[in-house]
Amino acid sequence: MERTARHRSWIAQAALYLGALAVLATGIDHIEQYYVDKYSTVPTIGTLFLLNFVTSVIIAAGLVVPLRRIAGRHADAIRALFAVSGIGFGVLSLVALFVSESSGLFGFVEHGYRQAITLAIVAEAAAAVFLVIYLASRHVPRAGAIATRRHAPGSPTGPARSRPRTAGS
DSSP, X not given: OHHHHHHHHHHHHHHHHHHHHHHHHHHHHHHHHHHTSOGGXXXXXXXXXXXXXXXXXXXXXXXXXXXXHHHGGGHHHHHHHHHHHHHHHHHHHHXXXXXHHHTOBTTBOOOSOOHHHHHHHHHHHHHHHHXXXXXXXXXXXXXXXXXXXXXXXXXXXXOOOOOOOOTTO
C-alpha cells in the first residue's frame, strides 16, 4: 500500500515538472518567433505571441514554486488551478494555431509546418498531457484508503454495530 502511494507521488511530481517545462517551452517558442521571425510586426498576433510568453512564465512558475510556504493548506488547490490553467493554455494555443492554419486568425494566416510550429505543437500537447496526468495521479484518492475509511469500526460510514434487543425495542 505504501509503495503504491510513493509510486503515485513520484508520477505526480514527474508529470508536474514535465508539464511546467512544456508550458515554458511553449512560451519560449512563441517569444523566439516574436523576435527572430518578426511576429512582433504582425498586428494583434504579435501582441498575442508576447502575451503567450508572459502567460507561460506565470503558469510554469505557479506549478513549481513552493506554494505551501505561501498559501499553507490551500497550496494543493492553487497548484491544481495552475495545472488546469496550463492545460487550457496548451489546448487554446493549439486551437489558435489550427485556426490560423485553416481560416486565419485576426486576419493572419499561417502557412506550413516549419520547425518552430512543430515544436509549438509538441510542447502544447505535452503540457496538456503531462498536467492531466499530474491531476489524475495526485488528486484521485487511492482505492485502499477509501475502503479502509469506509469499514473502520466506529466510523460513521463503517458497519453499524448490533445492539442487544431489549424489551420494547
